[in-house]
Amino acid sequence: MDKIWLVIQREYLARVKKKSFLLVTLLTPLIFxxxxxxxxxxxxxxxxxxxLRIIEVIDENKLFFLESSDQYAxxxxxxxxxxxxxxxxxxxxxxxxxxxxxxxxxxxxxxxxGEENPNMNLINYLENNLKKxxxxxxxxxxxxxxKIINDVRTKVAIxxxxxxxxxxxxxxxxTVNYAIGFLAGILIYMFIFIYGNQIMQGVIEEKSSRIxxxxxxxLKPFQLMMGKILGIAAVGLTQLIIWILLxxxxxxxxxxxxxxxxxxxxxxxxxxxxxxxxxxxxxxxDILQMLSGINVTEIVLCFIFYFLGGYxxxxxxxxxxxxxxxxxxxxxxxxxxxxxxxxxxxxxxxxFVLNDPNSTTSFWLSIIPLTxxxxxxxxxxxxxxxxxxxxxxxxxxLGFLATTWLAGKIYRIGILMHGTxxxxxxxxxxxKTNN
Amino acid sequence: MLxxxxxxxxxxxxxxxxxxxxxxxxxxxxxxLGPNGAxxxxxxxxxxxIIDSDSGSIFINGELLAPxxxxxxxYLPEERGLYKKMSVWDQMIxxxxxxxxxxxxxxxxxxxxxxxLEISNWKQxxxxxxxxxxxQKVQFISTVIHNPPLLILDEPFSGFDPVNAEIIKxxxxxxxxxxxxxxxxxxxxxxxxxxxxxxxxxNRSKKILDGTIKQVKSSFRPEVYSITIDHLVQMIPKEWAxxxxxxxxxxxxxxxxxxPNQLLHELMEYGEIMKFQEVIPSMEEIFIxxxxxxxxx
Numbered sequence: 001m002d003k004i005w006l007v008i009q010r011e012y013l014a015r016v017k018k019k020s021f022l023l024v025t026l027l028t029p030l031i032f033x034x035x036x037x038x039x040x041x042x043x044x045x046x047x048x049x050x051x052l053r054i055i056e057v058i059d060e061n062k063l064f065f066l067e068s069s070d071q072y073a074x075x076x077x078x079x080x081x082x083x084x085x086x087x088x089x090x091x092x093x094x095x096x097x098x099x100x101x102x103x104x105x106x107x108x109x110x111x112x113x114g115e116e117n118p119n120m121n122l123i124n125y126l127e128n129n130l131k132k133x134x135x136x137x138x139x140x141x142x143x144x145x146x147k148i149i150n151d152v153r154t155k156v157a158i159x160x161x162x163x164x165x166x167x168x169x170x171x172x173x174x175t176v177n178y179a180i181g182f183l184a185g186i187l188i189y190m191f192i193f194i195y196g197n198q199i200m201q202g203v204i205e206e207k208s209s210r211i212x213x214x215x216x217x218x219l220k221p222f223q224l225m226m227g228k229i230l231g232i233a234a235v236g237l238t239q240l241i242i243w244i245l246l247x248x249x250x251x252x253x254x255x256x257x258x259x260x261x262x263x264x265x266x267x268x269x270x271x272x273x274x275x276x277x278x279x280x281x282x283x284x285x286d287i288l289q290m291l292s293g294i295n296v297t298e299i300v301l302c303f304i305f306y307f308l309g310g311y312x313x314x315x316x317x318x319x320x321x322x323x324x325x326x327x328x329x330x331x332x333x334x335x336x337x338x339x340x341x342x343x344x345x346x347x348x349x350x351x352f353v354l355n356d357p358n359s360t361t362s363f364w365l366s367i368i369p370l371t372x373x374x375x376x377x378x379x380x381x382x383x384x385x386x387x388x389x390x391x392x393x394x395x396x397x398l399g400f401l402a403t404t405w406l407a408g409k410i411y412r413i414g415i416l417m418h419g420t421x422x423x424x425x426x427x428x429x430x431x432k433t434n435n
Numbered sequence: 436m437l438x439x440x441x442x443x444x445x446x447x448x449x450x451x452x453x454x455x456x457x458x459x460x461x462x463x464x465x466x467x468l469g470p471n472g473a474x475x476x477x478x479x480x481x482x483x484x485i486i487d488s489d490s491g492s493i494f495i496n497g498e499l500l501a502p503x504x505x506x507x508x509x510y511l512p513e514e515r516g517l518y519k520k521m522s523v524w525d526q527m528i529x530x531x532x533x534x535x536x537x538x539x540x541x542x543x544x545x546x547x548x549x550x551x552l553e554i555s556n557w558k559q560x561x562x563x564x565x566x567x568x569x570x571q572k573v574q575f576i577s578t579v580i581h582n583p584p585l586l587i588l589d590e591p592f593s594g595f596d597p598v599n600a601e602i603i604k605x606x607x608x609x610x611x612x613x614x615x616x617x618x619x620x621x622x623x624x625x626x627x628x629x630x631x632x633x634x635x636x637x638n639r640s641k642k643i644l645d646g647t648i649k650q651v652k653s654s655f656r657p658e659v660y661s662i663t664i665d666h667l668v669q670m671i672p673k674e675w676a677x678x679x680x681x682x683x684x685x686x687x688x689x690x691x692x693x694x695p696n697q698l699l700h701e702l703m704e705y706g707e708i709m710k711f712q713e714v715i716p717s718m719e720e721i722f723i724x725x726x727x728x729x730x731x732x
Contacts, residue, residue: 003533006529006532006533010529014518014520014521209516209517209518209519210512210514210515210516211515211516211517211518213485213510213512213514213515214510214511214512214515214516214530214577214578215533216485217483217484217485217505217508217510217512218505218530218533218534219505219533416480416485416486418514429447
């Protein structure tokens with residue numbers, strides 16, 4: 001145990017002391033808020049500096065009147081198509097919209113001319129506007145007053161409450177659950193890949209620099225392997241904790257700063273477009289209730305468990321692969337059995353688990369140890385029956401023990417083998433060898 | 436110090452060691468000889484508990500080999516290296532602690548050795564910044580840092596330049612003076628004759644020879660004499676293939692069942708005997724001869 005501890009210390013310090021670790025750890029969290037900040041800033045600047053764009057409209061139906069917005073103004077000056085084209089070419093108009101005689105049931109041939117390619121925003125804006133106008137016109141022609149339609153338009157928001165066996169009611173929100181599952185799953189996936197690779201590189205380095213034979217004359221190969229896996233896990237956790245603290249602080253600072261910069265009106269607009277036209281007080285209460293409904297402790301504990309469990313299980317496999325090969329390029333052939341379940345879990349998280357956490361596929365993905373670390377995080381925020389969680393965790397522990405045992409067998413022999421390119425068959429032989 | 440009884444090990448179908456017996460007494464330098472692939476490294480790895488044997492037993496000072504003996508053995512493998520990005524100091528502390536030394540003990544011993552091999556100024560340098568010779572000194576110190584009573588050196592001079600090889604050779608002799616038992620595995624015979632008190636030769640998984648250098652050499656006397664005759668009075672038979680140099684003739688003759696005196700007496704009829712000396716084989720010759728013999732038979 002003492003020796004494992006020595007190895008853990010070495011692996012941890014050798015990585016944490018590196019300048020590159022310090023750089024990546026400190027800069028990565030700066031990058032996201034920085035990018036976010038730049039985008040918001042550009043968007044705000046653009047809004048301020050944008051001049052009004054005038055668009056000429058030729059409506060051969062004499063039916064449509066398009067309201068001008070902050071960005072676009074529409075002029076109806078009865079020009080001919082040729083005159084309008086000229087206006088666009090000499091820059092007096094940003095573009096022109098030609099609405100030929102159309103059949104309201106299937107409007108065809110509406111064309112936009114512009115000197116530059118129109119952006120999606122403008123086209124969407126025009127399409128939506130025309131759609132509304134045509135619909136209104138058709139309602140009017142069928143004898144219905146569009147005002148009535150506006151009056152009967154209703155906004156429906158479903159509040160969802162989960163009932164558990166004890167009859168406790170919890171307000172839940174699918175979007176928040178989705179976001180939590182999404183983030184947790186991706187983090188675990190990335191962590192396994194990045195740090196798993198570090199384990200592999202470390203093992204290959206010790207093997208190719210021929211230091212390993214000296215080491216195993218002082219401690220058991222298994223101690224060396226576990227020390228490395230645990231030491232690198234500690235590096236990952238350190239990095240994660242620093243990131244969480246830094247991102248938390250920076251995001252608060254950046255959004256706080258931008259919040260002060262943003263003119264009141266724009267802030268209101270952004271808020272209202274996100275949350276619907278108006279938000280009665282009861283809804284605000286629901287949101288607070290919902291946030292308190294998320295079992296933070298359970299999610300955090302599960303995250304830590306699956307984060308470490310998944311890493312340890314895959315970490316052993318990465319160590320096994322590293323021990324079998326002489327150079328990272330040779331490792332490629334053995335990576336498939338490791339990457340495939342990880343990618344299945346990752347895809348499964350998006351395709352099945354987050355959309356329907358209680359489907360059969362989601363259930364199995366979150367139970368099978370190779371996929372559960374990623375898939376289960378997609379379910380936890382929605383609430384998982386205790387028995388399923390226990391089963392999944394138990395199997396993950398078994399999975400970890402199994403891969404560690406397997407990797408230990410390969411590692412022990414692999415680290416002393418040089419110059420041979422092992423195949424799956426040789427690996428199998430090593431696993432079967434007793435000593 | 437070390438006793439090995441009927442040690443066997445095979446990898447799948449390949450025999451690496453079959454029924455090897457060895458005894459190494461305390462305070463000597465023991466040469467473990469054999470061509471590449473003979474089973475030397477396997478034997479050494481088993482003594483170091485890196486791999487397990489299939490059968491047979493090993494005793495250190497009369498005790499059956501156990502994990503606690505790790506601290507009593509210093510091992511310099513043939514395939515060796517250091518962490519390139521680690522400093523000399525950190526690296527040595529790590530190795531010393533892995534061998535069970537306390538932090539305080541490790542520090543004083545490392546300082547002693549760094550001074551002794553004159554690399555104290557390089558403590559904080561990373562291995563990748565050292566010259567090859569200096570890295571090899573660091574490697575050697577890492578092997579002996581815990582004062583092991585048994586030192587196992589696998590091809591210790593390979594990769595060393597002559598100056599450093601000399602330094603290391605003297606250190607090995609100094610350790611022997613202090614009572615350390617050294618097992619030296621090599622196929623370079625000149626260092627064997629120079630350093631070893633006893634040798635054992637392994638070929639194709641079997642021990643084919645052992646004993647002191649003198650014993651080995653005397654058991655391999657080919658009973659051939661090197662002769663020089665001057666002032667010829669009778670023509671020397673052509674089949675002796677003598678080489679003439681001025682008036683002297685040089686050639687070798689086997690005893691062919693005669694005693695040396697009988698042979699000498701016969702030779703005196705041809706002229707004046709200037710030289711009559713038994714040809715003693717070098718370890719190199721014995722080595723090659725034995726390897727060939729065991730391969731043919």
